[in-house]
Amino acid sequence: MAQGLNRRQIGVTTAMIDSYGELIFEMSHNKQSRRGDPIRELDFDAIEATRHERGMSDGQIGEQIGLSEMQVMYIRAMMERRRFHTNHFQRLLELGGGKRFREERFTAHEERFQYHDDALALRDAMSFDPARARHYSEQGWWNNDTLSGLLARHAADRGAAAAVIQGETIISYADLLHRVDRLAGGLHGLGLGRGDVIAVQLPNVEEYVISYLAIARLGAVMTTLYMPHREREFETLLGHSRARALICLADAGGFPAAQAALNLKLPKLQRVIAIGEPVTGAVPFEDLAGTSTGADSLDLPLPVAADPMLLLYTSGTTASPKAVPHNSHTMLGNGRLGVGAHQLGPDDVIMSAPPFGHLFGLYALHMSLHNGAANLLLPSFTPPDLAAAIEAGRATALLAAPAHLAACLGLGLFDKHDCSALKIVILSGSAVPEEMARAASAKLPNCEITQLWGMTETQGGLYCRPGDGIEISATSAGRPAPGAEARIGEDGELQVRGSMLFPGYFDNPDANAAAFTHDGWFRSGDLAAQDGNGNFAITGRIKDIINRGGVKYNPREIEDLLDSHPAIAQSAIVPMPDKILGERACCFAVPTDQGGDPEISLDTLCAYLLGHGIAKTKLPEHLVLLDEMPLTPTRKIIKGRLPLPETG
Amino acid sequence: MGDDDVANATEFDAREAKKAILDYCLGKGALAAGVADLDALERIAPPGHRPSDIMPKVKSVISLGVGGQTQGAWAVPAKAMGYFGSTETRAYTISYGAAFFIESKYQTPAIYCPPDMDNEKGPRVPLQSLKLHAEVAGIGARSLAGDILLHPEFGYMYFASIFTELDLPPDRPMAQNPCPAPSCVSMYRQIGRTPCQKFCPVQCLSGKIDEAGKQAEMHYDMAACAEISQQYEAVPALLAEAMAAEDAQGREEALFDPDNKMLWYKMSVGSGGLLAQCFECMRVCPIATKAPLADPIRRSKAKAEA
Ligand code: SF4
Ligand code: SF4
Numbered sequence: 013m014a015q016g017l018n019r020r021q022i023g024v025t026t027a028m029i030d031s032y033g034e035l036i037f038e039m040s041h042n043k044q045s046r047r048g049d050p051i052r053e054l055d056f057d058a059i060e061a062t063r064h065e066r067g068m069s070d071g072q073i074g075e076q077i078g079l080s081e082m083q084v085m086y087i088r089a090m091m092e093r094r095r096f097h098t099n100h101f102q103r104l105l106e107l108g109g110g111k112r113f114r115e116e117r118f119t120a121h122e123e124r125f126q127y128h129d130d131a132l133a134l135r136d137a138m139s140f141d142p143a144r145a146r147h148y149s150e151q152g153w154w155n156n157d158t159l160s161g162l163l164a165r166h167a168a169d170r171g172a173a174a175a176v177i178q179g180e181t182i183i184s185y186a187d188l189l190h191r192v193d194r195l196a197g198g199l200h201g202l203g204l205g206r207g208d209v210i211a212v213q214l215p216n217v218e219e220y221v222i223s224y225l226a227i228a229r230l231g232a233v234m235t236t237l238y239m240p241h242r243e244r245e246f247e248t249l250l251g252h253s254r255a256r257a258l259i260c261l262a263d264a265g266g267f268p269a270a271q272a273a274l275n276l277k278l279p280k281l282q283r284v285i286a287i288g289e290p291v292t293g294a295v296p297f298e299d300l301a302g303t304s305t306g307a308d309s310l311d312l313p314l315p316v317a318a319d320p321m322l323l324l325y326t327s328g329t330t331a332s333p334k335a336v337p338h339n340s341h342t343m344l345g346n347g348r349l350g351v352g353a354h355q356l357g358p359d360d361v362i363m364s365a366p367p368f369g370h371l372f373g374l375y376a377l378h379m380s381l382h383n384g385a386a387n388l389l390l391p392s393f394t395p396p397d398l399a400a401a402i403e404a405g406r407a408t409a410l411l412a413a414p415a416h417l418a419a420c421l422g423l424g425l426f427d428k429h430d431c432s433a434l435k436i437v438i439l440s441g442s443a444v445p446e447e448m449a450r451a452a453s454a455k456l457p458n459c460e461i462t463q464l465w466g467m468t469e470t471q472g473g474l475y476c477r478p479g480d481g482i483e484i485s486a487t488s489a490g491r492p493a494p495g496a497e498a499r500i501g502e503d504g505e506l507q508v509r510g511s512m513l514f515p516g517y518f519d520n521p522d523a524n525a526a527a528f529t530h531d532g533w534f535r536s537g538d539l540a541a542q543d544g545n546g547n548f549a550i551t552g553r554i555k556d557i558i559n560r561g562g563v564k565y566n567p568r569e570i571e572d573l574l575d576s577h578p579a580i581a582q583s584a585i586v587p588m589p590d591k592i593l594g595e596r597a598c599c600f601a602v603p604t605d606q607g608g609d610p611e612i613s614l615d616t617l618c619a620y621l622l623g624h625g626i627a628k629t630k631l632p633e634h635l636v637l638l639d640e641m642p643l644t645p646t647r648k649i650i651k652g653r654l655p656l657p658e659t660g
Numbered sequence: 661m662g663d664d665d666v667a668n669a670t671e672f673d674a675r676e677a678k679k680a681i682l683d684y685c686l687g688k689g690a691l692a693a694g695v696a697d698l699d700a701l702e703r704i705a706p707p708g709h710r711p712s713d714i715m716p717k718v719k720s721v722i723s724l725g726v727g728g729q730t731q732g733a734w735a736v737p738a739k740a741m742g743y744f745g746s747t748e749t750r751a752y753t754i755s756y757g758a759a760f761f762i763e764s765k766y767q768t769p770a771i772y773c774p775p776d777m778d779n780e781k782g783p784r785v786p787l788q789s790l791k792l793h794a795e796v797a798g799i800g801a802r803s804l805a806g807d808i809l810l811h812p813e814f815g816y817m818y819f820a821s822i823f824t825e826l827d828l829p830p831d832r833p834m835a836q837n838p839c840p841a842p843s844c845v846s847m848y849r850q851i852g853r854t855p856c857q858k859f860c861p862v863q864c865l866s867g868k869i870d871e872a873g874k875q876a877e878m879h880y881d882m883a884a885c886a887e888i889s890q891q892y893e894a895v896p897a898l899l900a901e902a903m904a905a906e907d908a909q910g911r912e913e914a915l916f917d918p919d920n921k922m923l924w925y926k927m928s929v930g931s932g933g934l935l936a937q938c939f940e941c942m943r944v945c946p947i948a949t950k951a952p953l954a955d956p957i958r959r960s961k962a963k964a965e966a
Contacts, residue, residue, distance in 0.1 A: 041784065042883035044807065049875055051792070052801050052833045054700055067882070069706045070782060085782035092783070095883065096893040 022082045032077065033091040039076070040088050041067035130254040130280070131207025134233060134320050137337050137518040141532055144509070153495035153511035154341040156317045157348060159228035159381060163189050166384035170358070174386040177361065177405050178218050185384060188222070195226035196307035198300030202283050204257055206231035206313070209323055211255040213237035213269055213369070215391045219287055219297065220368050221377065223259050229307050231315035233337075235323040236369040238645050239264060239392075243272050252333050252519070253323050254280045259297065262288035270294045317341050323518060324371055324468045335518040336468045346471045346512035347378030349494035354409070354436060354462075355478045356385060361405055361433070363388040365398055365412040370645045371468050372440050376411045378471070399425035406433040413441035415647030418448050426455040436478060440464040441646025443550060443568070445575065449486035465489035465506075465550055469514045469527075469534060474498055474548050488547035489540075498540075498548055499533065504566075505554050506540035507533040539566055556586060556651060558630075561593040565630050570597075573624050579604055579612050582641050584649045585632055588656050599632035600654050602641055612637065677766060678828040681722060684761045688754045690724035691814045691953070694797035697830035701796055708781060709788055711823055715771055720828040722758065723790070723797035725817030726751040731955040734943050748775070751820035758822045770824035783892070794819040798831040803839035804867050805856035805941035806880035812838035815954035816942050837875060841946040845873045856941035862888045865941060889937040894923055 019025075037043075045065040050058035068076070070084040079087075127135070148154040163185070166173070171186030183191070204210060210227045212234055214220040227234045235253040237245065237260070250258060250273070258281060260269040270286035274293045286294040315321070317340035326334040356362065362385055364376035380387045388405040390398055399420050402410065417439060420426060434456055439449070444463050453461045462485045464475040476490030484490070492498045496510030513534055517523045527535055539552040552568035567585035574583035582602045587595040603612055614635040621631055634657060642653040678695060685693040698721055702710045711718045726748075755772045762770035778787040791809055794800045800809025800817065810816060812834075844854040848869045851858070857865045864881035887893075902914035914920065942948040953959045 037883070042881075044878075044880040044882055046802065046807065046878040047876070049802060049837055051704060051795055052837060054697075054796075054833060056703060059704055069709070069785070071708065072706060089783055092883070093893060093897065096887050096897075 017082065019086065022080065022086060024083050024086050028079075028083070029087050029090050032079065033087055033094070035077065036073055036084055036088050037091040037095060039064070039068050039073050040070070042092070043067065127207045130209070131233075134209070134254075134323065134337060134518060135207065138318065138320050138339055138515050140515050144532070148341070148345070148495065148511040151495065151511070153345045153349065154317065155345070156340075157344040157382070158315050158317050158319075158340045159225055159321070159344070160314055162344070162381045162384075163192060163225055166381075170384050173358070173384055174361075175380075175384075176218050176221050176387050176389060178389040178391070179404075181218065183218060188225070190306075191222050191301065192225040192229055193306035193308050194303050195222055195301050196229040196312070197305045197310055198303035199226060199230055199232070199257070200307060200310060200312060201303060201305070202257065202285075202295065202300070204230060204232060204283070206315070206319075208232045208256045209235050209253045211235045211237055211250055211253065211258040211260075213239065213241060213258065213260040213264070214287070215239060215261075216364065216368050216373065216389045217391050218389065219259075219301075221387065221389075222301070224368070224374075224377070226307075228315060228321055230312065231319050233320045233323050235325070235335075238369045239367060240645075242267060243276065246273055247276055247278070248333055249325055250276070250278055250281055252325075252335060256280060257283040257285060259285045260287070262286040262291050262294070315340075317344070322371075322374075326468050332520055332522065334520060334523050336514045337518045338471075338514055342512050342514060343374075343378055343471060344382065345495060346493060347375065348382045349511075350375070350472050350475075351379050351382045353475065353477055353494055354379070354438065356383065356409055356436075358384045360385040360408045361388050362386065362409045363390060363402065363405065363407040363411070365390055365393055365410065365416040366441060366646050370441075371471055372411060372413075372464075372466060372646060375466070375471055376409075395419040395423050395425055399429040399431065402431045402434060403429040407431075408433050408435050410434055410437045412437060412439060413646040413648070414439050414444045414448060415442065415643075417452050418445070421448065421451055421455065426452075431456060432458060434459040436460045436462060438462050438464050438475065440466055441644070442648035443572075444486070444489075445572070446486045447576070450482060453482045453486070461485055463489045465538070465548070467536060470496070470508060470510075470536075471512050473508050473510075473512065473536075476547070480547075484545070484547055488543065488549040490548070491546050500540055500542060500548075501529070501533075501535070503554065504539045504541075504551075506536040506538045506548065506550070508536060509533045539568075553651070558585070558587045558597050559595050560597065560629060563629050567597060567630075570621060570626060570630060570632070573621060573626070574599070574601065574617065577617070577620060582649065584641065584651055584654060586651050586654055586656070588634065596634070597630070597632040598634040598636065598656060600636045600638055600641070602638050672766070674826075674828055677826060680765070681758060681762060681822075681828070685722070685724045685754055685758050688757055689726060689750065690754050691727050691817060691959075692799040692811060693722065693724040694794075694799045694831040695828045696721040696723055696793045696797035697832075701792060704796070705789060705792060709778070709786075711773075711788065714773070714787065715769075715823045715825075717769070717825045718823045719825050720823070720830070721773075721793050721797070722755075722822040722824070722828070723793040723799055723819055724751065724754060724758070724821075725794060725799050725811065725814065725819050726754065727814065727954075727956065727959075728816040728818055728942070728948070729939075729955065731949075731957045734949050734955070748818040748820070751818045755820035755822045759824070762822070762824050762826060766826055768824060768826040770822055770826070773821035773823055775820065784886075788821065790819045790821055793821045796830075796833055798833050801834045801837040801839065802875075802878070803837075803856070803945070803947070804844075804854055804865065804869075804875055804878050805839075805860075805945060806865060806882065806885060807878065808942065810839050810945070810947045811951065812836070812947070813951055813953045815951035816945070816948035838947050838951075839945075840869055840873065840875065842873070843946050845869055855944040855946070859944045860885075860941050861938060885937065891923060891926075894920075895927065898923070 044067040047062055071081040074081045074084045166185040167189035172184050174182045175185040175188040176183040210232050212223050224234055235255055237249060258273050262270050270284050270291040273284045284294040285297050287297040290296060320337050320339050322338040324336045356379060362376045362380045364373040366373040368374050377387060388407050390401050437459055449461050460478040462476040464472055466473045472493045473496055474489045474492050476485035496508060496512055498508045501507050509532060537554050538550050539554055540548045540550050542548050552566040557564055557566055571583050571585055574580050580601050581604045584600045585597050588598040590596045618631045642650040644650055682693040701721060711721050759770040759772045774787050775790060778785050794809055800811050803810045840854055848854050862884040864884035867878040868876040870876040898914055898920050902911045905911040905914050953962055
C-alpha cells in the first residue's frame with residue numbers, strides 16, 4: 013500500500029518492478045555521491061547540476077523516468093526488500109570493533125560459519141539423553157574442557173614443561189602449541205574446517221600428537237586408521253566416515269599409504285597429506301606444518317566441548333561399520349576424572365604401548381593433556397623397545413595391553429632395564445591373566461599393576477585404583493570410573509552408562525537398536541561378575557557363550573586352563589554351528605613350539621581339562637592348530653576371524 | 661499576557677532575540693546552535709521537504725547540536741555501540757524547550773521540527789533534512805564518511821531544529837570543512853584511503869582527496885550501511901520467511917531463532933538498538949574522537965583551563 017492505495021490502484025505490475033527496480037534503487041538515496049562541497053559553499057548551480065548524484069527523491073526519479081511518485085515509492089520499497097539482507101547486523105558484531113577490521117581477512121559471517129551436510133549429520137548423531145546430559149553437567153563431569161583449551165592453558169602456565177618426548181626429542185607445551193597452531197592454519201588453508209572428518213594413519217610419533225591437536229583446534233573430527241589397515245579398510249572407513257582428508261605416511265613399512273588412498277579416488281576425500289618422501293598428488297605434511305599463518309592469527313573460532321571430536325571404528329571391515337562418535341565431554345571428562353583416580357600429576361611421564369589409533373592409546377594423551385604431564389611416545393612396539401623407552405624416558409605411568417607386559421616379562425626385560433620410575437601400569441585391551449599380573453607386580457614392587465576395562469564406546473569404564481592391592485587388581489577390572497555406572501544384566505552381561513559413554517553409533521540404526529537397553533544402558537557384550545566390594549571381573553564375551561543343546565557355558569575358564577598348558581601359547585574357544593546340538597565348541601590353539609607339538613591333540617587336551625575338573629559337556633569337540641591368532645592392536649584375539657572348519 | 665511582555669514584543673530586536681534563543685539552547689546543553697538561511701534551505705531542499713512545506717509562514721530555522729558520544733563510548737567495542745540509540749533524544753528535548761521558550765518570550769509561533777519519517781513520501785524518507793539545516797546554519801560540514809556532519813571543535817553531534825515565524829538574522833555555513841583531517845590526508849596519500857573508508861565494515865565509503873587536501877569526491881553506499889546497522893527490513897522479511905517455511909520447524913526457526921527473537925524484544929520495548937548505525941567510521945575519525953571539545957572529558961578540561 014502507498015498512501016492507502018494498493019498496487020493495482022497505483023498501477024504497478026510485476027513487469028514494472030522488474031524493469032525499473034534496479035534503476036530506481038540506484039538513483040534513490042541508496043547510492044549517494046558528492047563532488048566538491050557545494051552546499052556548504054552555497055554554490056547553487058553546482059547543487060542543481062549534481063542533485064541526481066546525491067540520491068534523488070522518489071518524485072524527482074519519477075519525473076526523470078516517467079513514473080508517478082507513488083509508483084517509484086512502491087517499486088523502491090519492493091527492491092529494498094529484495095536487496096537487503098536481514099539481520100546483517102551480526103556481521104558487525106562479529107568484527108568486534110573498527111580497529112580490528114582488516115579487509116583482506118574479511119570473510120562474510122555466513123561463510124565463516126557454514127557446516128556442510130556431512131558435518132551436520134555427524135553433529136546430529138551427538139544426541140544424548142537430556143536428563144543424563146543435565147546430570148553430567150550438574151556433577152561437573154562434563155565441562156568445557158577442549159584439547160585446544162587445555163593446550164593453551166599449559167602453554168601459558170607451564171610452557172617450558174615437556175609435553176611430548178620421543179627418543180631424544182622433547183617438545184615443550186609452548187612449542188607444541190606453536191606447532192599445532194601452524195598446522196591448524198595449514199589445514200585451514202586447504203579448505204578444511206569445523207566439522208570436517210580428517211583421518212590419521214600414523215604410528216605413535218610426534219606428528220600424530222600435533223595432527224590430533226591441530227584437527228581439534230579447527231573444530232574438525234579425527235578418525236583413526238590402524239597401521240595394518242590397507243586399501244580395503246581405507247575404502248570402508250574413509251568412505252563411511254566421509255573423511256575429507258587423510259594424514260598418513262608416504263611409506264608405511266612398504267605399504268604406500270598415501271598413494272593407495274589417492275588411487276581409491278574416494279569422492280569425499282579431497283586431500284591426502286603425506287609424511288616422508290614426496291608423493292604426486294599428495295600435500296607434504298612439512299609444508300602445512302611450516303605455514304606462516306597460524307589458526308590464532310586467522311581468528312579461527314575455538315571449538316567447544318560439545319563439538320564432535322573423534323569418530324572411531326570398532327572394526328575395519330564389516331559391511332556396516334560401527335562408527336563411534338565422541339566429543340570433549342565424553343573423552344576429556346573421562347580423562348580428567350581418570351587423572352585423579354589413577355593418581356597422576358603434572359610431573360608424570362605417561363606412556364602408551366598401544367597405538368593412538370586405538371582409544372586406549374588416546375586415553376594416555378587425554379590424561380596427560382588434562383594436567384600438563386609429559387607424553388612418552390613409543391613409535392612401534394617391540395618388547396625391547398618398550399622396556400628401553402620406559403628406562404630412557406623415566407616413564408611413571410604405562411598404559412599397555414596384557415600381551416605387551418607379558419612379552420617383556422617373558423624376555424626378562426624388567427631385569428635388564430631400570431623401570432623403577434614406573435608407579436602405575438594400567439592394563440587393558442584383553443583379559444589379564446592373573447598369574448601374569450602377579451608376576452609383574454613381583455618384578456615391579458614399587459609399581460601398582462592395575463586393570464582397566466573399556467571399549468571404543470566408553471574409553472575408561474571400570475578400573476582398579478592405586479592402593480587396591482594385587483589381590484583385587486590381578487583378578488578384577490575394578491570399579492566404575494568416576495561418572496560411570498555399571499550393572500550386570502540378566503544374561504550376565506556387563507552394562508554401563510555414564511558421562512564417558514558415546515551417544516550411539518553414527519549412521520547405523522541397527523547397531524544402535526541392539527546396543528542399548530530400553531532404559532538407556534549400553535550393552536558391553538562382555539560377561540562380568542561382581543564381588544562383594546563392588547569390583548567387576550570380566551569373565552568372557554557374550555558372543556563366545558557356547559550353547560550346546562541348551563547347556564550354555566562360558567569357555568573363558570577352559571581357555572585360561574589351556575593357556576597355562578606348557579605346550580600352548582594361546583588358545584581360543586568359539587562356538588561352531590551344529591545341525592543336532594545347535595552349537596559345539598571348537599578350540600583354536602597356537603602351540604609354543606611353532607613346528608607343532610605331537611603331544612597336542614584333541615584327546616590329550618581333553619584329558620588335561622578333565623584332570624582339572626572340567627565337566628565333560630564343556631570339552632572342546634574340534635581342535636585347529638594355528639601359527640598365530642588374528643589380533644587387535646591391543647593384542648586381543650579377534651574370534652570372528654578364526655577359520656571355522658567345515659563340519660556336518 | 662502582562663504589559664511587560666507586550667512591551668518586549670513591540671520593541672523586538674532580532675539580534676537580541678537570536679542571542680537569547682541560542683543562549684537558551686546552549687544553556688540547556690547544546691554544544692552549538694545557529695540560524696540557517698531560510699532562502700537557501702528553500703532552494704536546496706526538494707519539494708515537499710522545504711521548511712515552508714511544514715510551516716507555511718516560517719521565517720527562521722534554528723539548528724542545534726548536542727554531543728554525540730562520551731570518550732568511553734568511542735572506546736568500547738562495536739558490540740556495545742550497536743545499542744547506543746537514544747542520544748538524539750537529548751537534542752529533541754532542547755529544541756522542544758526552545759520552541760516553548762520562543763512562544764512564551766516572543767509571542768510568535770514556533771515548532772520543534774519533527775525528525776520522523778514523512779508519511780506521504782514513503783519509507784526511509786524524512787520530513788526534513790536536519791543535516792541540511794545544521795550545515796546551512798554553520799554548525800557542521802559534510803565529511804567523507806557518508807556526509808556525516810563534523811564540527812572542528814565538537815567533532816560529531818546529533819542535531820535538532822526549531823522553526824519559527826520570528827525573523828532572525830541567519831548565520832553562514834562554515835568557511836572551512838574540517839574533514840579530511842591532516843592525518844587522514846597523509847593516510848590517503850599513502851594507502852589511497854582515509855580511516856573511515858578503510859574501517860567501514862561493509863566498505864560502503866570511497867572517495868578522493870584533491871591536491872590541496874580537500875574533498876574532491878565522496879561516494880556512499882547507503883544501502884550497505886543501512887543493511888548492516890538497521891533492521892527495519894528484518895521484521896517483514898522474517899514473517900515472509902516464516903510463511904514460506906516448509907514445515908513447523910522451519911517456521912519456529914524463522915520466528916524464534918535468537919536473532920529474530922531479539923528483534924521482537926527490541927520492537928516490544930522500543931529499544932534504540934533498532935535504529936543505531938554502526939559508526940565504525942566515526943570511531944576511527946580523528947575529528948569525531950579527538951576534536952578539542954569532542955567529549956565530556958575534553959570539554960570539562962577545557963572549561964577548567966579557561
Ligand atoms: S555507519 Fe558503519 S556502515 Fe555506515 S558508513 Fe559508517 S562505518 Fe560504514
Ligand atoms: S576519518 Fe573523519 S576526518 Fe578523516 S576523512 Fe573520514 S570523516 Fe573525514
